Amino acid sequence: MTRLAPIALALDAPNLETATKWARSTGPYISTMKIGLETYLRDGDRAIHEVRDASGGRDIFLDLKLHDIPNTVAGAARSIAHLQPSYLTVHASGGSAMINAAVQALPETKVTAVTILTSLDEAELAAIGVKGPALDAACRLAQLAVSAGARAIVCSPQEVAAIRACVPAEITLITPGVRPAGAALGDQARVATPEQALADGADLLVIGRPITAAVDQEKAAQDISNGLVS
Ligand code: C5P
Numbered sequence: 001m002t003r004l005a006p007i008a009l010a011l012d013a014p015n016l017e018t019a020t021k022w023a024r025s026t027g028p029y030i031s032t033m034k035i036g037l038e039t040y041l042r043d044g045d046r047a048i049h050e051v052r053d054a055s056g057g058r059d060i061f062l063d064l065k066l067h068d069i070p071n072t073v074a075g076a077a078r079s080i081a082h083l084q085p086s087y088l089t090v091h092a093s094g095g096s097a098m099i100n101a102a103v104q105a106l107p108e109t110k111v112t113a114v115t116i117l118t119s120l121d122e123a124e125l126a127a128i129g130v131k132g133p134a135l136d137a138a139c140r141l142a143q144l145a146v147s148a149g150a151r152a153i154v155c156s157p158q159e160v161a162a163i164r165a166c167v168p169a170e171i172t173l174i175t176p177g178v179r180p181a182g183a184a185l186g187d188q189a190r191v192a193t194p195e196q197a198l199a200d201g202a203d204l205l206v207i208g209r210p211i212t213a214a215v216d217q218e219k220a221a222q223d224i225s226n227g228l229v230s
C-alpha cells in the first residue's frame with residue numbers, strides 16, 4: 001500500500017451522503033478525516049461511524065473546538081470518548097485546567113489546542129483583551145496548552161515555524177490555510193503550499209476545498225498526495 005499523505009480532509013459537506021462519498025474516494029491517499037461542528041451537530045455519531053468506514057479506517061479529527069468550565073469540558077469529552085477520535089480540538093484560551101480536563105477524560109486522543117482564531121484581526125484581538133502581536137499570543141497559548149497536556153496545536157502556516165520553535169518536537173502541528181500552487185484561495189487570505197507548510201514544521205495539513213470542490217475528488221487527493229509522499 002502506498003504511504004498516506006499527512007492530510008486531514010475538511011469534510012465541510014452539505015449532507016452526510018456527500019461527506020461519506022468524499023471520504024470513500026480520498027481514503028486511499030490521505031491519513032485523516034476532519035469532521036467539524038456543522039456535520040457533527042447535524043448527523044451525530046453516525047457521521048463518525050460512516051466516515052470512518054467509508055475512508056477505510058482513517059484517523060478521525062473531531063473539530064468541536066470545546067470551550068467551557070473544566071467540569072463541563074470533561075463531561076463533553078467523556079461523552080464522545082466511545083468514538084475514539086485521534087484528535088479533538090479545544091480552545092487554548094479556555095485555560096490550563098480546562099485543557100487538562102479534556103486530556104484526563106481522553107487519554108488515547110490527542111487533545112488539540114486552537115490558539116488564536118485566524119478570523120480575528122489585531123483590532124478585534126485588542127477588543128477582546130489580547131494585547132500585542134497575535135504571534136506572541138499564539139506562542140504563549142501553545143506553550144500553556146502543551147504544559148496542560150495538549151499533544152497537538154492548530155496554527156496558521158504563517159505561524160508554524162515560530163510555534164515549532166517554542167514547543168517540543170513531539171507536539172503535532174496542524175495547519176489549515178493550505179493551497180497547492182495555483183489553486184483558488186477561496187476565503188483564505190494567508191496561505192502556504194503543502195510543501196512549504198511541511199518544510200516550516202507542520203505535521204498534518206488541513207485541506208478542504210482544493211480537494212472537495214474539485215471535479216474529481218479522488219484525482220485531486222491523489223495529485224496533492226503524490227507531491228508529498230514518494
Ligand atoms: O476549504 P479549506 O481548505 O479552506 O478548509 C479549511 C478547513 O480548516 C475548514 O474546515 C476550516 O473551518 C478550517 N480552519 C481554517 N482556519 C483556521 C482554523 C480552521 O480554515 N484558522
